[in-house]
Amino acid sequence: MAFKLDSKIPAGALAEKWSNHKAAIKVVSPANKRKLDIIVVGTGLGGASAAASLGEMGYNVKVFCIQDSPRRAHSIAAQGGINAAKNYQNDNDSVYRLFYDTIKGGDYRAREANVYRLAEVSNAIIDQCVAQGVPFAREYGGLLANRSFGGAQVSRTFYARGQTGQQLLLGAYAALNKEIANGSVKCYTRHEMLDVVVENGEACGIIARNLVTGKLERFGAHAVVIASGGYGNVFFLSTNAMASNGSAAFQCYRKGAGFANPCFTQIHPTCIPIHGTQQSKLTLMSESLRNDGRIWVPKKMEDVEALRAGKIQPSQIAEEDRDYYLERRYPAFGNLVPRDVASRAAKERCDAGYGVNETGLAVFLDFKTAIERLGKDVIKARYGNLFDMYKEITDVSPYEQPMQIFPAVHYTMGGIWVDYNLMTTIPGLYAIGEANFSDHGANRLGASALMQGLADGYFVLPYTIGDYLSAKIQAPKVDTTTKAFDEAEKGVQEKIEKLFAIKGKQSVDDIHKRLGHIMWDNVGMARTKESLEKAIVEIQALRKEFWSDLKLVGTADSFNVELEKALRLADFLELGELMARDALQREESCGGHFRSEHQTEEGEALRHDDKFAYAAVWEYKGMDEAPEMTKEALDYEFTHRAQRNYKN
Amino acid sequence: MNFKLKIWRQKDAKSKGEFKTYEVTNIASDTSFLEMMDILNNDLVHKGEEPVAFDHDCREGICGMCSMHINGHAHGPETAVTTCQLYMRKFKDGETITIEPWRSAAFPVIKDLVVDRSAYDKILQAGGFISVRTGSVVDANCIPISNADAEESMDAAACVGCGACAATCKNGSAMLFVAARVSSLAKLPQGRVEGARRAKAMVAKMDELGFGNCTNTGACQAECPKSISITHIARLNREFLAAKLKD
Secondary structure (H helix, E strand, C coil): CCCCCCCCCCCCCHHHHHHHHHHHCCCCCHHHHCCCEEEEECCCHHHHHHHHHHHHHCCEEEEECCCCCHHHCHHHHCCCCEECCCCCCCCCCCHHHHHHHHHHHCCCCCCHHHHHHHHHHHHHHHHHHHHHCCCCCECCCCCECCECCCCCCCCCEECCCCCHHHHHHHHHHHHHHHHHHHCCEEEECCEEEEEEEEECCEEEEEEEEECCCCCEEEEECCEEEECCCCCHHHHCCCCCCCCCCCHHHHHHHHCCCCEECCCCEEEEEEECCCCCCCCCCCCECCHHHHHCCEEEEECCHHHHHHHHCCCCCHHHCCHHHEECHHHHHCCCCHHHCCHHHHHHHHHHHHHCCCCCCCCCCCEEEECHHHHHHHCHHHHHHHHHHHHHHHHHHHCCCCCCCCEEEEEEEEEECCEECCCCCCECCCCCEEECHHHECCCCCCCCCCCCHHHHHHHHHHHHHHHHHHHHHHHHCCCCCCCCCCHHHHHHHHHHHHHHHHHHHHCCCECHHHHHHHHHHHHHHHCCCCECHHHHHHHHHHHHHHHHHHHHHECCCCCCCCCCHHHHHHHHHHHHHHHHHHHHHHHHHCCCCECCECECCCECCCCCECCCHHHHCEEEEEECCCCCCCCEEEEEECCCCCCCCCCCCCCC | CCEEEEEEECCCCCCCCEEEEEEECCCCCCCEHHHHHHHHHHHHHHCCCCCCCCCCCCCCCCCCCCCCEECCEECCCCCCCCHHHCEHHHCCCCCEEEEECCCCCCCCEEECCEECCHHHHHHHHCCCCCCCCCCCCCCHHHCCCCHHHHHHHHHHHCCCCCCHHHHHCCCCCCHHHHHHHHHHHHCCHHHHCCHHHHHHHHHHHHHHCCCCCCCCCCHHHHHCCCCCCCHHHHHHHHHHHHHHHHC
């Protein structure tokens, strides 16, 4: 049965849709809010801001995080900044321009109405964060400072050194703490959602595992909000935190929620290159570095060879022998092209043999020109903590030699399908932040993830959820002893027992690393029909191996990290296949999804709007069954879909 | 490189713990400390033994989750880094490395190297926030803040809440952690309104949760992976005294 997708986009002019919608949707009175329970899964920017705002409004909120404190969520690691259309720099920025840059940056694969709303509420986010005490960077006159990010020709990014995500999360976490102290929010730390409970077609609770005791616990609510982030760790190596996973979202998919555009993965251009085989994760170097850093490789092959042999240092290569390939190919945006474009350009140079380290998989990000122009002190003030981090990891000082960088998996634009109200195909189940699919299309612009997480959590969901809950004001507390809860808990219990019963030879990490290689080699920066078909076969085989040869130690009823990892990997082994299937059906290139068969003469992504201007929404049919795809047409009423151009 | 690891193993909060010795071999010098632990754990799994439980997540020094006492130092011998940012090239080949959990009465061990730091959350819940509702705020540029104040606030706000300060302090005091939050908000006009209440409530909660008193040894500052300065403790003391005088 295919989905009947209703995006619920309000009628009217683009700029009036959100206002009209807010006026039209129902609200819940304060007396009734007290009677309603909401579960929020995740405490990153989306989850923490939503839980805090809903608590303030008077709902009873239960919020869950897998770490020991809400403040650990991976939003904390976002470095560069957050976009808003304030136009404080007087560079002709506006809500429309932020909307347009975002929709163009996403290569015209996002919904116009959602993206416009995102741009519209962006300014309120900055006001909110300042009021909470977020110490954004300031000019000497005391007003807020901005910097530039990729895909934009204005300066609209607000920042707190290289720790913007940390400061915004601490703001949302503080708001959450205020509500926890107030008694409106109850926080469950070291708890992992292992299933969503659906009764009479509506979400009514979750099954969570207490990660300290190992006990399975039941929680009921009138609505469930998934804010569990992205699934980039399917690649094993990514910039995501070690515990970041796709399992909460995947359980929703298994229970009937549509999963949209799973193949849209962001490969971030500026990460520290892979070294050796013992690496556990990749470290991002903020996109903000591209404000002042220039990306290059040598023009001459003899210089490349001398670099690899350690005979010369990069700083010894003369200016005229350097190929600043982004400035050469994209004069208008230069080093500030969007991430997908910068990543592919780096891959193109490395594939041509110009990669600058021993693996041939690295390019330079150089601050020489900026240090000469601005002085070392200014560069230190702007990027000091990032330079220090780079030196800790590589033992090389970016003040003296250029950084070496290479693309790495960073963010997933795909996610749970949601309508304009952020509700999934299961009534009462919502998805916000990176966990949903709605705003970034096929490529997310830098400094827009923080914007979306906080937009959803502070300003969108708290209003739209009332429209659904207004029909629940007579509903009693959810009974967690029903058959639906029994079955959900039993399902989780059996899955855990099954994992322990395998008693095979390979550890979780052994198998996860192999999955990562399959994904990176075949579903990575460039994909072909052959590579994707190969990936599907290989992942299916690896999944069989997992379920027949996994070695799991410890017990289910105790603190057991191996079990946590095994449960997450079981889902990644299905999610990886879904990503490959989605990439296979999308026979075009757009944003971060690059099908080598579909490119322009100059090697740019070639979209086919006549055939693929839709979101692909997948429906689960079973672990070894092919999922079914339904299309949500993306009609562009207000913007002209053009070939993206960052050259002039 | 090869190492001998003396690691604290403890089954759960109720059991008695002990040191156990393990060996790891063929570790590349650019392997991080936690990657070395991953390698040990993968070996243990293959041998059918339970891996060493330790807290970690972002592995880029910002989430504050990692929390090991290495060779007698919180986050190891390097200054101004978290455990996840420590690399094996900083150790000698063949060295014996001792790894323990945080040792603090307020942070009970959950398992092996994992401790319960929920006391830090409770301190912040007592007052580490500005009471502002979503949406009921003025335009961001209506609150001008001098560059110097914003920078000083940011210096304090860099705290990652890892617990190294309390775990290092001979009195088990959480003053640096509390001071970082109080000071960060005290430097901003938005935070002034509730300043007195905040300082008193957070200090009272810290005392209630069993953290000790500060005797200005400065050990916390030396071990803090984010180099938070004890000048923030001086500011907390001023805030606290001023608040008490108003009572």
